[in-house]
Amino acid sequence: MTDAYVTLVTSDNYVSGAVTLAHSLRLSGTNKKIVCMITPELSSGSKEYLLDPGHLYDELITVEPFNSFDTANLSLLGRPELGVTLTKIHIWNLLQYRYVVFIDADAMVLRNIDELFERLERADTMVNSEVFAAAPDTGWPDNFNSGLFACKPSVETYTNLKALALSAGSFDGADQGLLNRYFKNWANTSYGRLSFTFNVTPSAYY
Numbered sequence: 001m002t003d004a005y006v007t008l009v010t011s012d013n014y015v016s017g018a019v020t021l022a023h024s025l026r027l028s029g030t031n032k033k034i035v036c037m038i039t040p041e042l043s044s045g046s047k048e049y050l051l052d053p054g055h056l057y058d059e060l061i062t063v064e065p066f067n068s069f070d071t072a073n074l075s076l077l078g079r080p081e082l083g084v085t086l087t088k089i090h091i092w093n094l095l096q097y098r099y100v101v102f103i104d105a106d107a108m109v110l111r112n113i114d115e116l117f118e119r120l121e122r123a124d125t126m127v128n129s130e131v132f133a134a135a136p137d138t139g140w141p142d143n144f145n146s147g148l149f150a151c152k153p154s155v156e157t158y159t160n161l162k163a164l165a166l167s168a169g170s171f172d173g174a175d176q177g178l179l180n181r182y183f184k185n186w187a188n189t190s191y192g193r194l195s196f197t198f199n200v201t202p203s204a205y206y
Contacts, residue, residue: 001098003117004033004058006091007105010065010084014105015046022056024108032114033058033097036105037090039065063090066165085175086165092151092158099124104147113198116150123191130157132183133192135199137176144186146176148199 005025009018022034036050036057050057066086091102099120101113116133123131132151134144151157165178180186187193 001096002033003099004035004094004097004101005030006035006037006094006097006100006102008037008085008088008091008102009042009046009050009105010039010087011041012043012046015042015049017107018050018057018105019055020108021103021105024110026056028109028112030112030114032117035059035061035094035097035100037061037063037087039063039084039087041065061094063087063093066090066162086178088146088175089158089161089165089178092153092161093155094153095155097153099150099152101150102146102148107147107199116194116198119191120150120152123189124152126191130154130183131191132186133194134179134183134186135194135196136187138201142187143176143180144183144193145199145201146179147201148194149179150194 007018007021009015018036025034034057036059038047038050038060040062047060049055050060064087065084066089088102091100094100099117101116103109119133120131123133130152132149134146134149137143137145161178161182164182168181185192
């Protein structure tokens, strides 16, 4: 089985960012698959653009959108469009890949980060449970930022995440709240807590 970098595009607005991400991954020298999950709402023009050989995606995978519709918490963030980011949990259904590294479509890589796959492989030999790694977000509380994370696809994990989303929801109305609730012990393992340098986010702190 092969490994893959995966991103998610739910609207035409993120296509340019997704192309930039793919180019930055190829420039890093990776030989891993680069995959884009898309939702049915994406225009045919955007799909053709992403599949153009020059734009470097190996595969487009259509997934059904999953929206929190949590207007209260999303309004506190000032980001009502983030409800649909729950669609990200489809990454655990990508069983054709051994390990995946998810990266948001508005990010780019500055160097090769294939070591994340090796990190998961080592972890997988040590534990009998889910393997998951992410970098901390800025500020308090000590949560991870879900703009980049590494994981092993699992139907069981997907089912559990969907059930949690439907029963308890997300504390921020988006994927980051849900994933932090589910992977609450992410930092308590030797492999789970990545360096902040793997996911440096714009912030008022610096």
